[in-house]
Amino acid sequence: MDGAPAAGMNLLQESARASLLSTLSSLWRGRAGRVARVSIAVLPLVWLSKIVSVAELYAGVQQLGVTRLVFGFLLGLVPYAFNALRWRVLLAAASGTAALPSVARLWRFNIESVYFSLVPSGLAADFMRGYRAQAHVDAQTSYAIVVIERLLSLGALFVAAGIARLSTAAALPVAFDAIVIAGCAATLVALALGPAVLRRVVRSPAMRARFGPLAQRLLAREFRVALALGAVISLGGQLVSIAYVWVLARAWAPDAELYQYLQVVPFAFLATFIPITPGAMGQREAVFVWLFAYVGLAPAQAVLLALCIAGLGYVTVLLGGLLYFADLRKARAASP
Numbered sequence: 001m002d003g004a005p006a007a008g009m010n011l012l013q014e015s016a017r018a019s020l021l022s023t024l025s026s027l028w029r030g031r032a033g034r035v036a037r038v039s040i041a042v043l044p045l046v047w048l049s050k051i052v053s054v055a056e057l058y059a060g061v062q063q064l065g066v067t068r069l070v071f072g073f074l075l076g077l078v079p080y081a082f083n084a085l086r087w088r089v090l091l092a093a094a095s096g097t098a099a100l101p102s103v104a105r106l107w108r109f110n111i112e113s114v115y116f117s118l119v120p121s122g123l124a125a126d127f128m129r130g131y132r133a134q135a136h137v138d139a140q141t142s143y144a145i146v147v148i149e150r151l152l153s154l155g156a157l158f159v160a161a162g163i164a165r166l167s168t169a170a171a172l173p174v175a176f177d178a179i180v181i182a183g184c185a186a187t188l189v190a191l192a193l194g195p196a197v198l199r200r201v202v203r204s205p206a207m208r209a210r211f212g213p214l215a216q217r218l219l220a221r222e223f224r225v226a227l228a229l230g231a232v233i234s235l236g237g238q239l240v241s242i243a244y245v246w247v248l249a250r251a252w253a254p255d256a257e258l259y260q261y262l263q264v265v266p267f268a269f270l271a272t273f274i275p276i277t278p279g280a281m282g283q284r285e286a287v288f289v290w291l292f293a294y295v296g297l298a299p300a301q302a303v304l305l306a307l308c309i310a311g312l313g314y315v316t317v318l319l320g321g322l323l324y325f326a327d328l329r330k331a332r333a334a335s336p
Contacts, residue, residue: 060304064251073312075244080110082237086152086230087129090145093226094217095137108323115320126150140214149230151190156234157266158183160242164262172263172294179267191231195219242266248308249292252301260295267291284310 084106091100101109109132117125126146133142162184165177195218202208202215217223245268246261271287288306289299297305 060252060300064308068248068251072244072248073315075247076312076316079237079241081107082233082240083110086149086233087145089226089233090148090230091133091137093223094141094145096217097137100136111316111320112324112327113320114316115324117317140211144214152230152234153238155187156231156238157269158187159235160238160262161266164259176267245309249297249305253296256295264291264295
């Protein structure tokens with residue numbers, strides 16, 4: 001009988017939480033939510049308009065040049081090759097099959113998946129990559145590898161920033177060092193304790209029945225070696241991504257050193273990883289103005305850098321769409 005009042009109280013609490021979530025959801029979908037979303041996007045742009053003039057932007061565009069833009073775009077495609085190599089290494093170790101697409105084909109899949117990347121964090125692209133891999137491995141393995149790749153990429157960002165911070169000390173806030181240390185520590189802990197956590201999870205009969213075969217493959221020595229190799233490949237890919245930003249920025253800061261950007265760019269990527277504004281509009285530019293001031297870029301130059309990266313990203317989306325529809329047309333022509 002004593003449990004009845006407690007159960008009733010729990011039901012009331014659950015009902016209150018559900019009602020609150022429903023109210024907040026209705027507000028977000030309604031007029032108040034639309035006003036909030038527009039305000040979140042517009043306020044950073046208003047702030048930027050106060051500190052950056054049109055004349056400064058025009059002068060910065062003249063300094064950029066078509067050659068640098070083209071080279072930057074091509075360099076921006078290189079990290080997708082690193083990702084393709086890592087993808088194949090991990091898939092091969094986790095599935096035990098050699099019947100996998102080539103690295104070149106997986107690179108094309110990566111570019112095509114960008115077409116579906118409706119949010120800057122790339123979740124839709126990751127889902128598409130997992131879907132495409134199911135033609136060669138089971139769904140569990142496919143999406144497990146996507147998640148592992150995501151974690152390796154995130155950890156590599158912190159490691160790249162950590163290496164740069166150890167090599168030299170730029171005038172960055174102390175909080176940056178704390179974030180780098182925390183990120184590197186979390187990466188090492190995840191790599192060290194991941195197998196033990198996985199073993200504990202599959203001790204349950206229900207979990208073992210559902211994930212046992214996959215867990216056994218992920219705990220095998222072959223996959224641990226592939227994971228270490230994947231971490232190295234991830235670091236290489238992130239270094240190229242940072243170099244891509246540095247190459248574009250040298251249009252306005254030709255004396256800038258790569259190690260300076262190794263310290264700043266990871267935080268720019270992290271700060272725009274989850275879009276707060278639609279398409280990260282305004283958010284990305286404001287973050288760049290704040291962060292790249294530490295490496296000598298004027299506000300107008302930082303805004304142009306952010307716009308260049310966003311614009312080249314949309315060109316990659318267009319390329320991915322063209323490749324995807326070409327594959328789709330070829331598949332339809334081949335089907336009876």
